[in-house]
Structures are given as C-alpha cells and as structure tokens.
Amino acid sequence: MTRAPRLRALLALITPTLALTLAPTLTAPGARATDPPATVARLRLEAGDGQYLAWADNLLAGPIEVRLDAAGAPPASSQPPLPARASVAPGASTLLAYLRPPPGSGQLHLRLTATPGSSNARPRDVAYLLPLALPTARIDQGFAGAFSHQDAENRYALDLAAPEGTPVLAARAGVVMQVQTGMPEASPAQTTDALKRANFIRILHADGSMGLYAHLSAVEVRPGQSVQTGDRIGLSGNTGYSTGPHLHFAVQVNRGMQLISIPFRLAGPTSAAPPESH
Incomplete structure (x- = not known):
C-alpha cells in the first residue's frame, strides 16, 4: 500500500x-x-x-x-x-x-x-463593577436595545457612553481568555458585519461565565493573564459597528455551542463594589 x-x-x-x-x-x-x-x-x-x-x-x-x-x-x-x-x-x-x-x-x-466557553458554566448572581474609570456612565443602549441588542449574544448587553481613551476596568476577577486588536475605527459605510471587527477582551470568570468588553481603542492585557476586579485592562474606543465612542459590555455563557448573553447587576463605582464570594 x-x-x-x-x-x-x-x-x-x-x-x-x-x-x-x-x-x-x-x-x-x-x-x-x-x-x-x-x-x-x-x-x-x-x-x-x-x-x-x-x-x-x-x-x-x-x-x-x-x-x-x-x-x-x-x-x-x-x-x-x-x-x-x-x-x-x-x-x-x-x-x-x-x-x-x-x-x-x-x-x-x-x-x-x-x-x-464551556456548556457546564453555572453563572452566579454577582454584582459587577462599573467597567469604566468614571464616577457615573450614561447608558446609550440597554438590554434588548433596538439598534443592535436583539440577538442572543447581545440581548443583555449595555452600551456605556465614554470619551475615547477612558480607562476600561475589569468588572469582575478572572482570566483573560481572548483578545482582538488592530481593528479599524468605525465608518459611516459599515454594516453589522463590522461588529466582528471591534477590538475586544473576553475574560473568563470562576463560574464559567465570560465578560465581553468591546469597541476598545487599546487592549492592555494578554491572554492567560489573571485580573482582579477594578484592574485596568484597556481603553474605550469606537472600533467595529459603532456610532460613537462607548464601551459595549456583556456577560455571556456557552449554551449548546451558542453564545448567550445573560442579565447581570452593576454595583456602581469602585468604592461601592462588594468583593466576590467563592
């Protein structure tokens, strides 16, 4: 043979x-x-x-x-x-x-x-830190927003208005599992496919859920790096499918090989964020 x-x-x-x-x-x-x-x-x-x-x-x-x-x-x-x-x-x-x-x-x-992600993820009810180094943030698009929060991956996402270059903070401790960099600034001619072209960070939490931070202008962490709640991980921006500088934040799980966003609670400014219990 x-x-x-x-x-x-x-x-x-x-x-x-x-x-x-x-x-x-x-x-x-x-x-x-x-x-x-x-x-x-x-x-x-x-x-x-x-x-x-x-x-x-x-x-x-x-x-x-x-x-x-x-x-x-x-x-x-x-x-x-x-x-x-x-x-x-x-x-x-x-x-x-x-x-x-x-x-x-x-x-x-x-x-x-x-x-x-793993389909064995069992998300806990955790209060997430406001993921921006701002005392408060305006929500430009909330849960089930009509502009781009209608699909399963983004239904329970928040678009937080922030000037470009605002420090982005880890809303919860975890391990950086994925980053994407080098994506171009948003343009008026873009389509929804441009959403895949945003700079982003994906952080794996202890319960198997994942925090997604998107439209960044800069990523300041690397895959495999451990981060604590409140650590600086990047800078807000306007990359991908975006009409202006902001941070897209969602908590996702893998269900049947489909990414699903899930509801979450924000604790507010750093000083008000309680530590996560294990």
Whole structure:
C-alpha cells in the first residue's frame, strides 16, 4: 500500500460565528484561507496509512467546544461518525475523528465550528463593577436595545457612553481568555458585519461565565493573564459597528455551542463594589 503524503499541517481558522468549509487536496502543506479575526480554534489534519487524524486545537486561554461536520458530497468515512463534538481545554488539542477520503476522490470536505466557553458554566448572581474609570456612565443602549441588542449574544448587553481613551476596568476577577486588536475605527459605510471587527477582551470568570468588553481603542492585557476586579485592562474606543465612542459590555455563557448573553447587576463605582464570594 502506498503511504499517504505526510502533511505538515492543514489549518482552518474559525471564529465564534463563522464556519469555514474546507475542500483541500490532502497534499497541500497549508490552508488557503487567511486568518479571520477572533481566531478560536484550528482544524489540523495529520496523515497516516490511508487515513487522516482530525485534531481540534484550542487557541484560547479558556475552554471551548467544537464540532466537526462533513461539508459537501461525497462524505468521508469517519470513526466516530460525523458530526463529532468535543470540549477542548485551554491551549489543548483533542482528537475528533479518524477520516478516510471517498474512493477516487482524494479530498475531504469538512466544516469545523467552535464556541468559546464551556456548556457546564453555572453563572452566579454577582454584582459587577462599573467597567469604566468614571464616577457615573450614561447608558446609550440597554438590554434588548433596538439598534443592535436583539440577538442572543447581545440581548443583555449595555452600551456605556465614554470619551475615547477612558480607562476600561475589569468588572469582575478572572482570566483573560481572548483578545482582538488592530481593528479599524468605525465608518459611516459599515454594516453589522463590522461588529466582528471591534477590538475586544473576553475574560473568563470562576463560574464559567465570560465578560465581553468591546469597541476598545487599546487592549492592555494578554491572554492567560489573571485580573482582579477594578484592574485596568484597556481603553474605550469606537472600533467595529459603532456610532460613537462607548464601551459595549456583556456577560455571556456557552449554551449548546451558542453564545448567550445573560442579565447581570452593576454595583456602581469602585468604592461601592462588594468583593466576590467563592
């Protein structure tokens, strides 16, 4: 039997809301796609004797859930059968399936989706600190706001008005699991797709929930860094889908591989924020 060509890596980079379909020839040393923003996971194929091992690499400093599906026809032979779903620990890799291309095809058609967070998250009722270094903040858009807070990810988000460059504070202690930087300023011609192009920080809390801080002009923390309530983590801005400088803040959980925002309470200024009980 002729040994299948050895791949260095066949990479597919995906975001929480983007499923990237691959139809690669298995002799290719790398993927043809460019890195999208907010990379969460990588699909990695390793060649063996007539089969390929499909691995999911977690690129975040927090847990994720992934699902591998067949995309297009004819489907690959897979063990276990597709779809294959798994949880992947921070920075770890999980073997999803053993695959064999259809006879005479030499191609695999795959789709990998990934979602930050663990479905085992059990959010506690916690009073969150006002995440801005301001004595008070005006809410420009509240829960279920008609402009952009109608979807599940943002229904329970707050848009807090703040001059660009206002220090952003950690509303709750946790570990920085994901950051996105280098995104452009908002423009009048943008669409809702630009929401994915905002600079943001995602912080994993002890109960598995995640705090999202978006539209930043600067990020001052790194993935894997521990932060305490009130620590400075960045600067407010006007990147992504935005009509003016503000901070978009939400608390999210992973439910069935979908990010869901949940209601939360703000404690007010730093001096009024009670410590979190464990």
